[in-house]
Amino acid sequence: MTTMPSYTSTTNACKLCKPLGASLAFRGIEGTVPFLHGSQGCATYMRRYIISHFNEPIDIASSSLGEKHAIYGGAANLKLGLRNVTGKYAPQLIGVATTCLTETIGDDVRRIIAEYEAEFHRGPDQPRIVSVSTPSYGGTHMEGFHAAVQAVVEQLTQPVAAHAGVNLLPGFVSAADLRYLKDLLTDFGLPCTLLPDYSETLDGEAASDYPLLPAGGTPLTAIGAMGGARITIECGATLPDKSAGTSLQRLYGTPLCRLGLPIGIRETDRLMAKLAELSGRAVPERHRAARGRLVDAMVDGHKYLSGKRAVVFGEEDLVVGLTAFLAEIGVKPVLCASGGKSGRFREAVAAVLAGLPVALPEVVEDVDFFDIEDKARGLAVDLLVGHSKGYTFARKEGLPLVRVGFPIHDRMGGQRLLHLGYHGAQALFDTVVNTLIAKKQDDSAVGYTYM
Amino acid sequence: MQTASVLQGRENQIHRKGATPFAIDCNKDSLAGAVSQRACVFCGSRVVLYPIADAVHLVHGPIGCAVYTWDIRGALSSGPELHRLSFSTDLQELDVIFGGEKKLHAALIELIDRHHPKAAFVYSTCIVGLIGDDLEAVCRTVTAEKGIPVLPVMSEGFKGNKREGYQAACRAMARLVGTGDTAGISRHSINILGDFNLAGEIWLIRDYFRRMGVEVVANITGDGRVDDIRRAHGASLNVVQCSGATMDLATMMQQEYGIPSVRVSYFGVEDMAEALYTVAAFFADPEMMERARAIVREELEHLLPELQRYKAVLQGKKAAIYVGGAFKAFSLVKAFRLIGMEVVMVGSQTGTAEDYQELQQITDEGTIIVDDSNPLELSAFLQEKEVDVFVGGVKERPIAYKLGVAFCDHNHERKEMLAGFAGMLNFAREVHDSVMSPVWQFVPRRCKEQ
DSSP: OOOOOOOOOOESSOOHHHHHHHHHHHHBBBBEEEEEESSSHOOOOOOOHHHHHHHHOOOOOOOOHHHHHHHHHHHHHHHHHHHHHHHHHHOOEEEEOOOOHHHHHHHHHHHHHEEEEEHHTTTTTSSSEEEOOOGGGGOOOHHHOOOHHHHHHHHOOOOOOOOOOOOOOOOOOOOOHHHHHHHHHHHTTEEEEEOOOOOTTTSSOSSSSOOOOOOBOOOHHHHHHGGGGSSEEEEETOOOOOOOOHEEEEEEEEEEEOOOOOOHHHHHHHHHHHHHHHHHOOOHHHHHHHHHHHHHHHOOOOEEETOOEEESSSEEEEEHHHHHHHTTOEEEEEEEEOOOOOOOOHHHHHHTTTTSSSOOOEEOOOOHHHHHHHHHHSSOOEEHHHHHOHHHHHHHHOOOOOEEESSSSSSOOOOOOOOSSHHHHHHHHHHHHHHHHHHHHHHHHSSSSSO | OOOOOTTTOOOOGGGEEBBBBOOOOOOOOOOTTSSSSSOOOOHHHHHTTBBBTTEEEEEESSHHHHHHTOSSOOOOOOOGGGGGEEEEEEOHHHHHOOSSHHHHHHHHHHHHHHHHHSSSEEEEOOOHHHOOOOHHHHHHHHHHHSOOOOEEEOOOOTTTHHHHHHHHHHHHHHHHTTOOOOOOSSEEEEEEEEEBBTTTTTHHHHHHHHHHHEEEEEEEETBBOOHHHTTGGGSEEEEEESSHHHHHHHHHHHHHHHHOEEEEOOOOHHHEEEEEEEEHHTTHHHHHHHHHHHHHHHHHHHHHHHHHHHHHHHTOOEEEESSSSHHHHHHHHHHHHHHOOOOEEESSOOOHHHHHHHHHSSSSOOEEEEEEEEEHHHHHHHTTTTTEEEEOOOOTTTHHHHHOEEEEOOOOOOSSSSSHHHHHHHHHHHHHHHHOOOOGGGGGHHHHHH
C-alpha cells in the first residue's frame, strides 16, 4: 500500500495531534492532571476541542513557555508548573506530555522531572509524575494515546505477586463503551483493570462544586499491579509492535492477547469467547440475549441496507471495526479512510472481512478529507460513517452521515454513543438503518407512513 | 467545598472593587500550571484573519494548529468560503530536521492553482520559529510566481499571547492596504474594523451605516475581501471595534495615510447608538446625524417593549462575564444593566490596564475584576457570588454547567447574532431562556438550597 499522500498540502485533516491523545489517556487515570510541556495555546486548543465533544470540563495544565524559554529551555517553567498544579489540584498523578516546541528545543523532560522530584522530596503527599514524548509531527492522536498508556504502564507498574485480574486496554473508545466493558467483565465475574477509564472523568454527574479532580479513572494502585495480571487484552487491529501490552509482557511476562475492537457480531464473538475461556463461564445471559435480539433486528432490517454503499473514516482501529460491522449487516463498505498511517490498515480491513460476501473496499491511510472526497467520487456512495468533521463532505454531497467516534462537535452525547459489543452493534444498527430509511422517506415524492 | 485558593503570583491579577484602591496586574505571561483560558500568538492571528473569505489561509506547521482551527468561527461570507477550509503543511519529522521551506512552497503553489484565491496568508507556528524556515523568502517567491499577495503571518505560538498574534495579523494586513485603487470612494466612507461577522452581524451594522448614508469600503475582517482591504486607505475613517484585535492596523493606517480612527462597540443598545452617533459626528453632517437618530428611534421603538418583558423576569439576577477581549465586557456590563441584572464578576484574557480601569469605573462595588483567569478561580467566583448566568466562550461553558449555572455563549462559533439592536434582543432572549430553564431545579446547587 502506498503511504505517500497524493498532495503536498493537507486540506481538512482526518486526524488530530499527538498530545491530544495523550491528554485524553491521562484523563482516564484517577486523580490525574494532564500537563502539556509547551506553549499555552496547545493546552487551550485541545481543551476546547475536547470540551466541544464531551461537554465536560477538562483542565489541561501547561508550562506556558514563552520566547525566552524556547531559547534557554523550559525546565524552570516545567518545574514551576508542576509545583503549581500540585498545590492547586493536589493530584495523585501528573501526566506530562511534550509538544513540538519542547521536543525540538531538546528539553530532557525525564531529567527535569527527576531533578524536580529530588528537589521536592518525592513522598506520599507528592503526586507521581509520568512523562511521554508526543511531538505533533511524529504521528496522530492515536499514537499519542497509545504512547501515554504505554508510558503509564512502564513508569507506574512494579513487580507484584500474580493475581486473578485481567488487564483490559480498550484503546480510544467512548465513555459509554468503557462503561459497557466494565459491566461486561463484571458479568463474566472477571476482576479487571481498565486502562484508561475516562467513563466518569469525562462524562460526570452534575455537581455542586467544580470537580478539581473528577471522580473515576483507573486507580493508581490497580495500575501498579498490572504486571501480576493473568492476561492483558489489548484492543486494536492496527496497534504498533510496541505498546502497553507488549511492555507488560516484556517486563513481567504478563500474557498478551490482542483483539480488534469488539464492533459487530464476529469481532464481539471473539472477545466473548476469550472472556468465556478466561472465566470458565458461558456468555452471560444478558449478552447472549442481546446477540439474539441483534440478529433478529438484522433480519428485520436487512432489505433496507442491502447493497448500500458506505464510506467509513476516522481512526484506523475504529474504521476496521465499523467496516466489519457494516459488511455483516449487508452494507458495502466501498472506501475505508484514515489520517493515521500504521501501515497495517489494509491488512486489518481484509482480515475482518474474510469470509463475508463482500469485495475488499479501497483502503487508504494518511489521507485528509480532500483525498477522501476525491476517492469517493464515482463510488456511488449512499452513506458516510465517521466523526462529525465529515459533515462538510456530507453536506456538499447531500449524503447522510452516521456520527460515530470522536469528535462529535455538532450533536449532543458523543460520549454516550455505544459502539462496542452486541449492545453497541444494536445501537449502531438502529442508527444506520433508520438513517437510510429516513433518507428514502424524506426524498420520496409522496411521503408515506409505513416503511 | 474544595476552596480554590489563588496561586502565588496571581494575587495582583484579581481586584475586588471598593476593598482597596484600584490596582491590577495584566498583560503578563500566563503562569505555568495555572490552566489559563488563554491560547497563543497563533490563535490571535488566526481569529483576526480567519473571516477573509477569498484568501487561502495556510498553517505552516504540524497538524494540530490547523485542525483545531478548522471552521472554528461562525464568521459568515456572502460569497466565497475559502476561509472555512483548513489548510496545513502538516510538518513531519523529516521536515523538522531538513526544513519545511520546500514543502511550504509546493503546498502554496498547489493550493493557489486549485483555488485561485485573491491572496494567501501563511501562518508561522512554534515549530517553524524554531527550525528557522524563511517564510518571507518563500512568500516572496510565490508572490512573484503566482502574481497574488502571499503574506507571512509571524505568529509563532510561544512569542507571547493572543495580543501579539493580533499585531502579527495587523502587520500582515497592513501590507495589503494601499495596493488597491481608491477611485470613486465617497467622502463619507469608513472601514469597519474588529467585527468578524459572526452570525451575520456585520451585515446588520453595514445596513445601519447605509441608512445613514455612509459607504463602507472594507470589512476588516468579517465577510472580508482581499480587494476591499487593498483599497481600505481610501476611506475617511476607521471605525474600530474589538480594539485589542485591530487597533494596531488602525494605528498603522493613521501613520501611513493619516486616516483617523474611532473606537466603538456594537453590543448593547447604548453602545450601538453611540457608535452611529460617533460616526455621524465625525462627518459633521447634521442630516446624517438626524438619520442616525431616526435609526436609533425606529429600532428602539420596536426593541424596548420587548426588552421590558425580559427585564421584568430577570430583574435582580446576577451575572458573571469572562471574555477574550475587554471591549466586549464593557458593553456586556451595560447590556446586563439594561435588562435589570447586576454584574458581580467580570474578567478577560487579554485586557490592558486602561481596560480594567474602565471596567472598575462602570461596575458596582464588590464586583470582582480578574485578568487571565482559570477554571478554579472562575468556579470559585461563580459560587461565592451565587451567579445566575455566566457569559463566556466554549471553555467557560462547562464550568458554568457543571456547577448548575446558566450560560450565554459569546464566543467565536456562536450562531446567534448578538450585535446591533436586533442582537440586544437575542442576547436578552438567550440569557432569559437559559436562566429561566426548568432544568436548574434538578441540579445539586438548587436542590441543596431547598
